[in-house]
Amino acid sequence: MSKNKRTVIHNRGMKITVIRLFVFTTALMMLVGCRGSAEPDTEATAMPTATAKIAQAAPTATPAPVVAEIQNGVSCTEFIRANKVISDATYEGDLVSGWEFQLKHPKGFMPHGCQIVSSDDGYPTRDGRYSLRFEVRDGDCNSNQGWNDCETDRSRHELTQAGDHLKDHQYEGDEFWYKWSMLMPDNPIKRGKTISFIGQFNSDNSARFYMEDFPKGVGYRFNDVDYNILEQNILIKNEHVRSRWTDIEIHALWASTDEGFIKIYVNEELTRTVEGPNMEGANRIYFDFGIYNAFLSQCDCKNMPTQVVYFDEIRRARVD
Numbered sequence: 001m002s003k004n005k006r007t008v009i010h011n012r013g014m015k016i017t018v019i020r021l022f023v024f025t026t027a028l029m030m031l032v033g034c035r036g037s038a039e040p041d042t043e044a045t046a047m048p049t050a051t052a053k054i055a056q057a058a059p060t061a062t063p064a065p066v067v068a069e070i071q072n073g074v075s076c077t078e079f080i081r082a083n084k085v086i087s088d089a090t091y092e093g094d095l096v097s098g099w100e101f102q103l104k105h106p107k108g109f110m111p112h113g114c115q116i117v118s119s120d121d122g123y124p125t126r127d128g129r130y131s132l133r134f135e136v137r138d139g140d141c142n143s144n145q146g147w148n149d150c151e152t153d154r155s156r157h158e159l160t161q162a163g164d165h166l167k168d169h170q171y172e173g174d175e176f177w178y179k180w181s182m183l184m185p186d187n188p189i190k191r192g193k194t195i196s197f198i199g200q201f202n203s204d205n206s207a208r209f210y211m212e213d214f215p216k217g218v219g220y221r222f223n224d225v226d227y228n229i230l231e232q233n234i235l236i237k238n239e240h241v242r243s244r245w246t247d248i249e250i251h252a253l254w255a256s257t258d259e260g261f262i263k264i265y266v267n268e269e270l271t272r273t274v275e276g277p278n279m280e281g282a283n284r285i286y287f288d289f290g291i292y293n294a295f296l297s298q299c300d301c302k303n304m305p306t307q308v309v310y311f312d313e314i315r316r317a318r319v320d
Helices: 076-083
Strands: 005-011 014-020 101-103 114-118 130-136 154-161 175-183 195-203 209-214 217-223 229-237 245-253 261-266 269-275 285-294 307-318
Touching (some): 130 285
Antiparallel strands (some): 101 154, 209 217, 245 261, 261 269
């Protein structure tokens, strides 16, 4: 099966063109539990890059401020309370385009957990004036009606994809490009055997695909419906990902059949393709991002250190 499709996104007055020339036939239980694994030892092999996806600025090496009490930021909790979501309309699309986000677990979500910060105040941004600063401190945990991090050895501050669950998420046969930029701190946020995620494609029956921090770099894991790890690897090593902006792009065809695929690009290089069913038994897929820790009791530490990660340019474009 092949396609030659073009999707146009408007972002801050700049036309961003998404071109796809071909489509091939091709996440750690958040709610019940998850299975750990050994640290991947290798970096995913780079593959030839495909034609343009979601246009982006050239990579920069802006260092993140070391953990400090946030000043001059706008709390995501207050912003979402007033505006319902963070969306294209937020600062004229400076942060997000093609979808919208709300608090993952609103009960106990701390004001410092997610902040909209500005380059005007000295904070790093990938492009434009604003970025999202996530922070998790020792003891931070939150919950919603069906889940409580505080009772399940977890901590997090995440935003989750909002909108109408029946039409605004990802469904069987949908094909999308996703793009975001992240700024990791000098040192890994993972401690001991605690697992630290910085993004996940979740579903209504299980989380399938995660971006994960490792001692040696940033990578991914891919689960089946029973949370067995099917693939796990490092995508970019520490010397290339710490204290600098890293651009992640995902090209995914969501399917319960062998036609499904997830292609992972790091700084515009195709580094891994995961082929096969990626939403078996699920009705919808949705995206969460921020900082999420599982198995805190295995951190090999008295207290979890404060973790800070920045995100910017969180984009989505459908392939028609």
